[in-house]
Amino acid sequence: MDLFGSFALLLAFVCALYAIVGGIFAVRTRNPLLVKSARNSGMAVCILIMMATVSLVYLFVTDNFAIAYVVQHSSRALPTFFKFPALWAGQEGSLLFWSFLLSIYVFSVLWTYRSKHPELMPFVGIILASVQLFFLIMNNFIASPFKLIGQTGPGGVISWITQPDGHGLTPLLQYPEMIIHPPMLYSGYTGFTIPFAFALAALIGRYPGEKWIHLTRRWTMIAWCFQSVGILLGAHWAYAVLGWGGYWGWDPVENASLMPWLTGTAFLHSVMMQEKRGMMKVWNFWLVFITFMLCIFGTTLTRSGMVNSVHAFAQSDIGPWFLGFLGVIFAACLLAFLKNRDYLKSDNQLDSLVSRESSFLFNNLILLVACVAILSGTIFPVLSEWFTGQKISVGAPFFNKINIPIGLMLLFLTGVGPLLAWRRTSLESLKKNFGWPLLGGIVAGAIAWPLGWTDLFSLTCVVLSVFVTLTIASEFIRGAMVIRARSGENFFSSLIQLTLRNTRRYGGYVVHIGIVLVFVGISGQAFNQDKQVEMTTGTKATIGNYTLVCQAFDSTQGPNYTSERVSIEADRGTQQVMMLYPEKRFYDANQESGTMVAIYSTLREDLYVVYAGRSPDNDQPIIHIYLNPLVKWIWLGGVVVVLGTLLALMPNRAPVLAIQAASQPVTTLGGQQVIQAPVHSHGSD
Amino acid sequence: MAATKSNSKAWLSYAAVTFLAVASLLVPRANADHSDRAKVVGLRLMCMCGCNQVLIQCNHINCPSSAPMLKELEAHISTGQADDLVVQDFVQEYGDQVLSSPPNKGFNRLAVLLPGIAFVVGLGLVSLVIMQWRKQIPVAAQARRELQSKFSPDAMARARDLANRETED
Numbered sequence: 001m002d003l004f005g006s007f008a009l010l011l012a013f014v015c016a017l018y019a020i021v022g023g024i025f026a027v028r029t030r031n032p033l034l035v036k037s038a039r040n041s042g043m044a045v046c047i048l049i050m051m052a053t054v055s056l057v058y059l060f061v062t063d064n065f066a067i068a069y070v071v072q073h074s075s076r077a078l079p080t081f082f083k084f085p086a087l088w089a090g091q092e093g094s095l096l097f098w099s100f101l102l103s104i105y106v107f108s109v110l111w112t113y114r115s116k117h118p119e120l121m122p123f124v125g126i127i128l129a130s131v132q133l134f135f136l137i138m139n140n141f142i143a144s145p146f147k148l149i150g151q152t153g154p155g156g157v158i159s160w161i162t163q164p165d166g167h168g169l170t171p172l173l174q175y176p177e178m179i180i181h182p183p184m185l186y187s188g189y190t191g192f193t194i195p196f197a198f199a200l201a202a203l204i205g206r207y208p209g210e211k212w213i214h215l216t217r218r219w220t221m222i223a224w225c226f227q228s229v230g231i232l233l234g235a236h237w238a239y240a241v242l243g244w245g246g247y248w249g250w251d252p253v254e255n256a257s258l259m260p261w262l263t264g265t266a267f268l269h270s271v272m273m274q275e276k277r278g279m280m281k282v283w284n285f286w287l288v289f290i291t292f293m294l295c296i297f298g299t300t301l302t303r304s305g306m307v308n309s310v311h312a313f314a315q316s317d318i319g320p321w322f323l324g325f326l327g328v329i330f331a332a333c334l335l336a337f338l339k340n341r342d343y344l345k346s347d348n349q350l351d352s353l354v355s356r357e358s359s360f361l362f363n364n365l366i367l368l369v370a371c372v373a374i375l376s377g378t379i380f381p382v383l384s385e386w387f388t389g390q391k392i393s394v395g396a397p398f399f400n401k402i403n404i405p406i407g408l409m410l411l412f413l414t415g416v417g418p419l420l421a422w423r424r425t426s427l428e429s430l431k432k433n434f435g436w437p438l439l440g441g442i443v444a445g446a447i448a449w450p451l452g453w454t455d456l457f458s459l460t461c462v463v464l465s466v467f468v469t470l471t472i473a474s475e476f477i478r479g480a481m482v483i484r485a486r487s488g489e490n491f492f493s494s495l496i497q498l499t500l501r502n503t504r505r506y507g508g509y510v511v512h513i514g515i516v517l518v519f520v521g522i523s524g525q526a527f528n529q530d531k532q533v534e535m536t537t538g539t540k541a542t543i544g545n546y547t548l549v550c551q552a553f554d555s556t557q558g559p560n561y562t563s564e565r566v567s568i569e570a571d572r573g574t575q576q577v578m579m580l581y582p583e584k585r586f587y588d589a590n591q592e593s594g595t596m597v598a599i600y601s602t603l604r605e606d607l608y609v610v611y612a613g614r615s616p617d618n619d620q621p622i623i624h625i626y627l628n629p630l631v632k633w634i635w636l637g638g639v640v641v642v643l644g645t646l647l648a649l650m651p652n653r654a655p656v657l658a659i660q661a662a663s664q665p666v667t668t669l670g671g672q673q674v675i676q677a678p679v680h681s682h683g684s685d
Numbered sequence: 686m687a688a689t690k691s692n693s694k695a696w697l698s699y700a701a702v703t704f705l706a707v708a709s710l711l712v713p714r715a716n717a718d719h720s721d722r723a724k725v726v727g728l729r730l731m732c733m734c735g736c737n738q739v740l741i742q743c744n745h746i747n748c749p750s751s752a753p754m755l756k757e758l759e760a761h762i763s764t765g766q767a768d769d770l771v772v773q774d775f776v777q778e779y780g781d782q783v784l785s786s787p788p789n790k791g792f793n794r795l796a797v798l799l800p801g802i803a804f805v806v807g808l809g810l811v812s813l814v815i816m817q818w819r820k821q822i823p824v825a826a827q828a829r830r831e832l833q834s835k836f837s838p839d840a841m842a843r844a845r846d847l848a849n850r851e852t853e854d
Contacts, residue, residue: 358815362811365804372803380796384787388792388793390782393783394787396742406800
């Protein structure tokens with residue numbers, strides 16, 4: 001099976017090479033047979049990579065310890081459930097997994113558009129195959145996951161050996177979330193290859209109009225959604241596994257995932273300017289180029305060991321390869337841009353500073369500044385060492401200081417942007433749209449202050465969250481009321497109709513509500529409490545409204561680990577709310593240990609209990625207790641973001657109505673022409 | 686006239702609530718006690734085990750650094766030293782790397798300045814773009830505006846919407 005996997009990867013490399021060379025000839029000669037042949041070769045690459053991936057999974061499941069990668073990341077005692085995440089536990093496997101996910105995207109694109117857009121698709125195929133080729137070079141020649149274990153015998157003869165057992169999987173990955181989190185994040189990273197390929201192809205081929213944006217909108221949203229879910233699952237994993245009481249530590253690997261998300265978010269907003277007004281063409285091209293480059297840069301950071309990270313499970317010396325690849329991408333983008341920049345002239349101009357266009361400009365500016373701030377903080381230790389020879393650290397307090405105000409500005413724009421009209425917004429309209437939400441926000445702040453929200457940023461966050469929620473709610477209510485008045489249906493079904501008539505716009509609003517929930521959850525950090533206590537059976541500890549009573553301290557045996565576990569009864573007032581079992585596991589295969597945090601989670605707060613180890617003085621278990629308010633809102637916000645994105649991906653329910661309305665003869669009312677139009681108060685987005 | 690009166694009343698109430706909210710922010714907070722001080726100072730320091738975590742948040746199992754460093758911190762605080770002096774002592778012992786934010790001096794000042802520079806440069810670029818857009822209205826755009834002015838904004842919005850839907854995949 002290892003030979004099969006290696007051969008499939010090698011064949012995929014040859015096919016990718018052919019897809020590029022054949023594609024270039026196809027573009028030059030416009031020979032339809034050559035176009036088809038290059039495309040089929042591109043699809044064959046995908047199938048071969050999928051076969052290689054399946055063969056590596058098979059090697060894990062069948063405990064084939066002749067393969068070095070399997071030995072390093074699995075063991076006989078490892079439950080089969082965790083042999084799947086072992087695929088991406090190390091360098092070689094995670095690079096193959098990247099190729100695998102990319103091949104799913106590439107195959108879907110090549111298949112979906114196999115008989116469409118003949119002027120654009122050959123360019124897209126070449127670019128996609130080029131990206132695949134880079135990863136196939138890695139998979140085949142730099143970091144092959146199918147390497148056998150060799151032993152040099154007498155006379156220098158190498159013989160292949162099979163180990164009796166493997167070293168096991170790192171404990172940090174032995175959590176159910178780890179089966180979902182990396183695939184989600186990788187799907188986000190790889191997904192941005194599609195809009196990148198279409199953008200570069202449109203620029204090189206001087207493809208007219210905004211068609212490339214229409215074609216890639218859904219692909220971009222899918223990649224963005226995966227990236228969002230991946231980031232939130234990663235945060236949840238850090239919260240539930242690392243046991244430090246928080247979910248975001250501004251670790252370089254976390255930052256690496258956030259940066260393309262920020263530029264991707266900026267892109268999703270600014271493309272609307274190009275779609276509606278034919279503006280920001282250059283900007284959109286560069287945004288999508290930068291997003292893709294940040295995805296590659298993120299992988300470089302994670303894999304190269306360039307920066308210290310608690311998350312970097314698979315560090316090696318492949319950094320220069322990725323940096324070289326980044327250089328090639330940048331050069332290709334720059335060349336294409338310089339050669340074809342005359343094709344990117346704006347169709348329109350800005351009519352007013354108080355308009356949807358300007359709000360998008362500022363939204364993009366803030367998102368990009370956030371990205372620069374995170375990027376500079378992440379790589380600054382490296383830069384400082386280069387320039388001054390001194391090592392410095394850039395920790396969470398630095399990132400918080402800079403990014404909290406930026407985040408609040410973004411939250412403000414989340415509320416303001418959608419309610420501004422395209423072209424210009426009148427003062428009357430501003431008053432009408434923002435008066436009550438603004439008042440609501442201020443009243444919420446005035447109520448929150450005496451309730452203990454005395455931290456400036458948390459209070460501002462509450463005020464803005466209420467403001468944004470009310471602006472969005474007013475949009476839904478206003479639209480639904482118009483439909484209800486016209487159709488006579490009840491308010492709820494009018495609301496559903498309104499949403500389904502323009503899923504992109506109202507799905508976007510739902511995403512904004514999700515972001516507000518995430519911000520509310522983050523604002524709870526200002527009220528975190530924690531304490532560390534030594535506990536024996538019968539010992540009590542209190543935090544907030546909770547009393548914790550230690551019931552037992554025992555040891556249990558798992559399938560591939562031994563565990564020390566504390567049983568703690570959590571009471572609120574006189575009522576028992578839950579039994580909590582924080583534990584520490586010691587894995588037999590690799591002699592590593594891991595924490596299992598016990599969490600009692602409610603919408604109001606999380607009671608978070610960690611068994612931190614035994615006291616060196618008296619051998620008693622040390623329990624670290626945290627009370628983290630509002631954390632659940634973050635995960636809830638994530639769910640709402642996903643639902644909103646799915647809604648935005650749905651086709652509009654009643655496009656026929658729009659066509660009908662436009663083609664309907666005008667009716668006369670009091671001598672004036674009245675056109676029956678579908679409900680859209682500020683354009684369609 | 687009545688509408689103007691009710692409008693000014695509404696704005697007056699907005700202003701009053703805003704004033705109350707802003708005034709309430711100026712109320713001083715209570716002083717932190719000793720254990721809180723350790724947490725505050727601990728936020729300014731990094732754990733030196735290489736985990737890239739702030740000292741008070743590092744809880745790695747068998748971490749060789751955080752426990753002794755936290756004990757050291759408690760000891761410094763119990764002597765009544767000012768926060769800055771405690772941090773300075775740690776810098777002398779471990780070097781600048783122990784600081785959770787880059788020291789605000791020399792080349793490292795750039796870390797603090799970069800986001801601000803990015804914002805100012807970005808704002809400048811946005812302003813330039815806006816000025817460019819507003820300076821010269823292209824002839825074609827002018828003609829389009831004239832054409833658009835013949836139709837109501839509603840009709841134009843509907844036509845644009847229709848065009849979007851038709852070209853949407």
